Ligand SMILES: NC(=O)c1ccc[n+]([C@@H]2O[C@H](COP(=O)([O-])OP(=O)(O)OC[C@H]3O[C@@H](n4cnc5c(N)ncnc54)[C@H](O)[C@@H]3O)[C@@H](O)[C@H]2O)c1
């Protein structure tokens with residue numbers, strides 16, 4: 001029986017291994033982590049992450065061929081294939097701070113593998129890493145190998161949160177990079193055999209190591225670039241009277257461009273896009289390619305611009321001040337169908353409003369008060385370290401209350417902001433909300449989910465990203 005161990009029971013390690021266990025009943029899968037609460041949660045009825053469909057898969061396999069454990073060394077020692085899916089945050093100190101990937105957790109995992117291994121192993125990079133990381137890992141493993149042979153593969157993960165299970169069950173592609181030696185090819189084949197249990201052969205791509213590592217960074221950069229492109233257009237739409245939804249539809253009808261990933265928004269968030277582009281920028285700079293670095297940096301600059309623009313629109317339309325005004329925040333997660341708040345645009349928007357002394361009442365169906373308070377007090381990039389190594393938030397933000405209902409959040413509010421596209425926000429009783437708000441009542445839709453005409457009919461002053469402006473907003477500059 002093939003034994004797989006995955007180091008890191010997070011958003012990637014947990015769902016990915018659960019699907020491998022589901023699709024490969026003859027493979028034994030152990031997911032290990034240094035975080036005790038995380039492993040306890042994986043072994044309970046309340047899984048540590050919210051992901052549609054995940055519960056059912058875990059319930060079907062857990063205790064049969066899927067195990068969650070803190071006994072990292074035992075499971076690594078027993079495994080034939082070791083996936084490493086640990087955090088690769090942006091460095092906050094020293095060389096490359098603010099851009100380069102921090103490989104501390106990866107390196108410590110590699111050293112531990114070298115320490116405890118007694119048999120040959122295939123070590124798989126599942127985390128997103130800089131190009132050439134496999135070379136560094138190879139060096140750590142071979143210099144400490146005690147005669148054991150290691151093959152390093154790069155098998156980046158392309159799942160998106162909120163649709164992780166569907167993405168894993170029918171991926172657009174699985175990418176496996178390895179050495180072009182006979183042993184390297186054998187290792188690629190071994191991993192291919194696992195995926196081939198459910199992924200059609202023509203969707204399993206094999207490349208050299210560096211192409212696989214770089215393809216992951218490139219894919220995220222391309223995706224994020226689409227969003228920054230449509231968001232840049234949204235500013236121009238507001239200035240000209242064009243409607244960004246109509247523009248993206250027309251543009252996306254070109255089969256060379258395609259319709260997906262063209263929704264204008266308050267900005268992209270999530271643990272990957274910004275981190276991976278910063279990493280790409282750093283690699284370009286280190287390779288003497290400043291123009292290429294500058295090109296990709298713009299994707300992040302437009303994203304920051306979009307978040308600032310949203311806050312400025314809001315404050316400018318409310319008579320240039322939100323001091324002591326109650327603003328309801330609907331949605332805090334970085335996208336719908338997840339409780340994940342890593343790099344969510346809601347953090348920047350809330351901080352911007354708090355900077356202007358607003359009082360915030362926040363509702364998100366999947367994010368706890370504790371998480372929101374931590375996010376609003378944590379330093380940038382601190383969120384991407386294992387939970388138990390994150391600094392405790394020393395204070396809570398007093399101007400913030402967190403409630404469990406959209407109607408409660410909006411009661412007596414001067415304005416409401418939609419920052420996550422949760423389906424339930426589309427079907428709220430906006431007449432009831434309007435009746436219970438201060439007047440004039442404002443809606444700022446950062447996800448373009450409300451029916452603008454209907455809300456204006458009710459009496460709201462509505463701002464929706466990239467849509468023709470409300471008469472109220474027309475003479476106000478986009479960035480005050
Ligand atoms: N979240 C996503 O959607 C996504 C998708 C594709 C790729 N990725 C990449 O996958 C990697 C993991 O991301 P994630 O979202 O799952 O992160 P995560 O923070 O949810 O999970 C990482 C886990 O690794 C554990 N860990 C860290 N060091 C360890 C060690 N030495 N031994 C054992 N456990 C250790 C942490 O405790 C944590 O539980 C990152 O490189 C990320 O860029 C993430």
Ligand SMILES: O=c1ccn([C@@H]2O[C@H](COP(=O)(O)OP(=O)(O)O[C@H]3O[C@H](CO)[C@@H](O)[C@H](O)[C@H]3O)[C@@H](O)[C@H]2O)c(=O)[nH]1
Nearest residue numbers: 157158159160161227261262263265268269270272334335
């Ligand atoms: O048209 C769009 C699409 C997305 N977003 C935003 O972009 C962010 C990222 O969304 P998405 O890519 O769907 O979620 P992630 O879970 O961050 O997934 C991305 O990052 C993962 C981690 O590397 C990759 O594996 C995935 O392929 C890649 O889509 C979110 O804030 C979305 O709201 C938009 O604003 N407009």
